[in-house]
Amino acid sequence: xxxxxxxxxxxxxxxxxxxxxxxxxxxxxxxxxxxxxxxxxxxxxxxxxxxxxxxxxxxxxxxxxxxxxxxxxxxxxxxxxxxxxxxxxxxxxxxxxxxxxxxxxxxxxxxxxxxxxx
Amino acid sequence: xxxxxxxxxxxxxxxxxxxxxxxxxxxxxxxxxxxxxxxxxxxxxxxxxxxxxxxxxxxxxxxxxxxxxxxxxxxxxxxxxxxxxxxxxxxxxxxxxxxxxxxxxxxxxxxxxx
Numbered sequence: 001x002x003x004x005x006x007x008x009x010x011x012x013x014x015x016x017x018x019x020x021x022x023x024x025x026x027x028x029x030x031x032x033x034x035x036x037x038x039x040x041x042x043x044x045x046x047x048x049x050x051x052x053x054x055x056x057x058x059x060x061x062x063x064x065x066x067x068x069x070x071x072x073x074x075x076x077x078x079x080x081x082x083x084x085x086x087x088x089x090x091x092x093x094x095x096x097x098x099x100x101x102x103x104x105x106x107x108x109x110x111x112x113x114x115x116x117x118x
Numbered sequence: 119x120x121x122x123x124x125x126x127x128x129x130x131x132x133x134x135x136x137x138x139x140x141x142x143x144x145x146x147x148x149x150x151x152x153x154x155x156x157x158x159x160x161x162x163x164x165x166x167x168x169x170x171x172x173x174x175x176x177x178x179x180x181x182x183x184x185x186x187x188x189x190x191x192x193x194x195x196x197x198x199x200x201x202x203x204x205x206x207x208x209x210x211x212x213x214x215x216x217x218x219x220x221x222x223x224x225x226x227x228x229x230x231x232x
Contacts, residue, residue, distance in 0.1 A: 004160070035220065045161075045208065045223035091160055095219065103212050103219045104149035104168055105176065108160030 002027045002096045004109035012115050013082045020067070021077040021112045023092030029053075033095040034075040035106065036066065040088040048090075051075055082116045089113050119144050122224035124209050130230045131199040139194040139227050141209030149212045150192040151221065154178065154205040161208060167192055199231045 003026040013019040025034065036048040051059045051066045059066040067076040079086055092109040095102055125140045143150065148169050153161035153176075163176030165184040173184050181203060183195040192211075196203060206228050210221040 006160075033219070037223075043206065043226050045210075047220050047222075050220060093160075103214060104151045104166035104221075105163055106151075106153075106161070106210075106221060107177075108153075108162070110158070110160050 002029070002032070002094050002107040004092050004094055004107055006092055006109035006112050008112045009110075010113045010115065012117060013079075015084060015116055015118050016081055018078060018080045019082055019114065021079070021090050021092075021114065023075045023077065023109060025073050025075060025092075025094050027073075027094065027096050029096045034066070034068070035093045035095070036064070036075075036077045037091045037093060038086075038088045039091065039111070045091075049077070079114075084116050084118060087114060087116045121145065122209055122211050122222050124207075124224035124227050126227060127225065128228050130232065131196070132232050133200060135196075135199050137196050137199065139196070139207055139209075139229070141192045141194065141224060142190050143192075143209075143211040143222070144190065145211060145213070145222070146189060147211035147213040147222070148189070149214075149219075149221075150186065151176070151210045151212075152182070152184065152192070152194045153208045153210065154203075155208060155226075156205050164194065164207075196229075201231045203229065204231045205229060 032053045034051045038046040065078045093106040122143045151166040152164040167173045167186040209224040212221045
């Protein structure tokens with residue numbers, strides 16, 4: 001079984017500063033994938049970034065980067081140069097295993113509410 | 119492409135009523151899933167499908183049925199609604215490939231059971 005833990009119920013950051021959202025995971029699978037999704041107040045789920053367990057480099061997508069520390073089982077999201085529009089709920093999620101039924105199944109953390117102050 | 123569509127957007131039921139939440143995708147994705155999101159919690163997997171005719175249970179399947187007769191559609195049936203099923207329901211689809219086989223989510227259905 002997989003488990004995702006997000007220990008920060010809420011985070012605050014000043015506009016234009018960087019912020020790190022924590023995510024730790026637990027799995028017995030050797031191959032797995034880690035995702036971050038953003039959920040604004042409007043409710044939709046927006047895919048931000050992905051890291052595969054065998055990827056040697058940390059994933060980056062524009063202002064988003066994933067600080068992947070495999071030995072510590074952590075996959076923290078770093079948002080650089082925060083914007084007011086970044087205020088939202090952020091979810092860390094995991095897909096366990098490789099192939100077959102794993103593609104249709106994600107395990108989510110509880111989420112972190114990020115508030116960006118002007 | 120419309121992506122993943124869900125109907126209705128909002129629904130109020132009385133305890134014991136049944137209903138079907140509709141989900142459709144036009145991206146020819148093999149994999150489809152249903153999640154529920156309760157206040158202050160992450161999404162939890164209800165049922166998922168790896169292709170037409172193949173479904174399996176997720177973490178919280180009790181009280182829900184699914185079927186997948188076509189690649190495009192994956193309806194979720196509530197057999198006898200209970201207040202504990204008050205939640206926001208998300209349908210998602212994914213395919214073998216893409217960025218980590220990411221899941222594409224529908225806009226959600228907000229269900230209230232009185």
